[in-house]
Amino acid sequence: MHEFTIMSSALKNIKVSLAEANIKLVSKIYLSVGTLSGVSIPALEYAYLSIDKDILFQNTELIINEPDIIIWCDKCNLETHILDEYVLQCPECHSYSNRIISGKELLIERVIVEYE
C-alpha cells in the first residue's frame, strides 16, 4: 500500500506548486497514472478519501486518467499499442521494445483553482 505515500506526495507537491499564487481552493485535481507505474488507481482513490487534507483540498474532486501503453517499435518505425497488458511486444512484427512512450506516468497534470 504505497498509494498512501504517493497520494500524500501528490498533494504536497501540488501545494508547493501553488504556493506563489493567491488561491482560495482547488476544485479539481487531474493526475495521470499509467498501468506500468505499478500504482493502483482504486488504492490511490481510497487513499485520497482517507488522508488528512490541507484546507485547499477540502472539496476537491480527484480525476485520475489512465493512459494506454504505447511503445515505439524500431523495426516497424512506428508507435504501437501493445496487445497484452504488460508484454512490451509490437503486435505487427512481434519484436520487443523498451521504448515506452506512454503507460509509465506518475504525473500531476493540472489543477482547477479558485482565486481569493
Place this chain on the structure above:
Amino acid sequence: MNNTININKSILSDHDQQAKLLEEEFKKNNIFVINWVSSPGAGKTELLSVLSKQLISLNYKIGVIVGDLATDNDAQRIKISGAQAYQINTNGNCHLEVNMIRKALNHLNWLSLDYLFIENVGNLVCPANFYLGENLRIVLMSVTEGEDKPLKYPSMFNSSNICIISKFDLKDAVNFNQEVALKNIISVNPDIRIFTLSSKTQVGLKEFIVELAKYRMISE
C-alpha cells in the same frame, strides 16, 4: 474566477529531487550504489553476504543498508561477512524512501565506501516507484518462485537494470524452465541483463563480480 493551472510534475517530484541530491553525493565520493529488490525469501541477504565477503577479500569497502518491517536479523547476518551493515525497521512501511537512506548513512562510515548495497523491503510492488540515488537496480527472482514472476510484477522487472535468477542450484529439483523464465523477463523488459547464480555453491558469483566491476568503471 475559475482557472486551470498546468503542473506537469511527477507525483513523487520532491522524493526524486532528494534522491538526485543523494545520487550526486554518492558520485562525488565514488560510491557505487545498488538497490536490491525481490519478493521476500528470494535470497537477497544470502547473496549480499557472499558477495560482500568476496568483494572485501578483493580489498573493497562494503556497506549494506537493510530494510525490513521488523527485526535486525538480516543486518546481523550480513555483518558476519565483514561488511558494515545497518538495519532500517520500516514498522509496516512496504518500501524504503530516500530520507530513510539518508538517516541510515549516519550509522555507517559511508564516505569511505566503494560499494553501498541497499537491500530493500522484500516486496515486488511498492519499491519500484522509489528511486534511491542508485547506479543499478537489481531484481532477484529465485527458481523456486515460478517462471511467471515477471509477468505478475511487471513494473519491478521493467524498472530494474539487472535480473539475477537466484538459488540456481535448485533448478532441477523444482523443474525450473529457464527458457520460459528468460522469455518472460525479456517480455516485460527487453533491455534487462540476466545472470544465473547460486549463493550456496557460488556458481556464477565470480562472473557476476567481474560484470559488476565493469558497471562500476563505466560509472566513474
